[in-house]
Amino acid sequence: MENEATAQRDRSLAPAVTRAAAILDLLAERRGQAVPLADLARGLGLAKSSVSNICNALVESGLLRRTPEGFGLGRRLVGYAEAYLAGVDIVREFQDVCRERAGSQEETVQLAVLSETGLEVVYLARRDGRHPVVLASQIGRPLPATTTATGKAMLAELAPQELALRLAAGPLPRLTGHSISEPDELRRDLAAVRERGYALDEGETLDGLLCLAATVPGAATRGQAAAVSFTGLATAASADRQRERAAELRALARDLGARMGAAESH
Template sequence: MSRHAREVAAGMDGAAQGERSLAPAVTRAAAILDMLAERRGRAVPLAELARGLGAAKSSVSNVCNALAEAGLVRRTPEGFGLGRRLVGYAEAYLAGVDIVREFQDVCREREDCQEETVQLAVLGESGLEVVYLARRDGRHPVVLASQIGRPLPATTTATGKAMLAELPPAELAARLGAAGPLAHPTSESITDHDELRRDLDAVRERGYALDSGETLEGLLCLAATVPGTATRGQAAAVSFTGLATAASAGRRRERAERLRGLARDLGARMGAPEVR
């Protein structure tokens, strides 16, 4: 149950709820929507909603019926589910989301990002290039090959490999087949298609991508995809970059976990479902 629904279910009767909310009915309606969202499309019986909220069935029924009249929930033989009108609200919200602004906000809010050089990149609509949209330097900035708006090879950059690893197999094969020889800006760059596929298999297994001197010698970059961005039409990824000499195995794992947390936070702001 979400935090909001838990607050309502924690024994808040009408009087107590009134002390904490300027509009108790709206607060209860929001908690009902939270509970329905957690069921991922499965209808919830009225009795179960009332029990989860710790409220009388009659009170919950009144709120649900009002939500149904507004198109925010739908009645089914099994109970209540989310209504179709919410789709329009979601689309309107997502249309106004600026991923660069949200990236900067998330980086500012996360204390564990302050040490890192953090970047945001998107995968081109075709081919094997990534374009960097934003960068935020940490307390120990490094010189990077990437520049805002400049394309770089997806096959050598961690951000690019993270996004390539999530492509459907047929699309990945098409992009590789049309690309010709792979870019090799350094001696560490992968130039063989089979070796690249093995590297992408490793990305999927561990949940993040690595660029160990493949784009610029001496640097280690970790990247993870931003959940939900591919389904909106353009995949995005975030990365941490630092000196390879400062990257022990233990520190790499710790940085990868922080990176995945950043990616999840940004994804949530972009409308991706919450990862549990």
């Protein structure tokens, strides 16, 4: 009995192309490991002869490579990936993700990047939710990374040596009475961010507001760390509500990362 994937291939207008795509998908799932021809055929529900013909054609084009263990992804795919990523606009993708995710329409959602040196974040985009709030952040305006949730989310992922270098630049700024002003206290807060999986700004940038932030997977490897945040009134956030919104925020960050070319995490 045919499975759904096989049925879809059979209905394709170009079955060979659809089967080639299925081979590439299966090899991508193996994270670079070569797969024997028999395993490919079995995994796709196709005859070995058909899979062999397609794989050999893909090898000739550079999309696959042949190894003693079987077939693996080819170097030519790297060029395609680089060409795709060069054309990706993170701001546009951020706006698209926000539009598509109904769960992100409650609070104000923001996208920020970490400066290449020092302790500043710059906000690139903002989408107001159903309950807009007055924010300290403005598009293009830098804010201290140590007081903002987006900044702390990105600082938490820096190597210890890189973090120490940035902290050595001078005293930590204070925007409110809740702002962290001591490096050791900041390090403890960043450790909590890593354990929790998201960062918090509890009135540290502007009194009365609660901000949750998570990093965008893969952004740092593309040259500049990025993070997304939800901001709302602190009085509206119970512990259960915070956990619920954090889960939605992290899902939004993963979606944005996937659009930017990050590998899916499980």
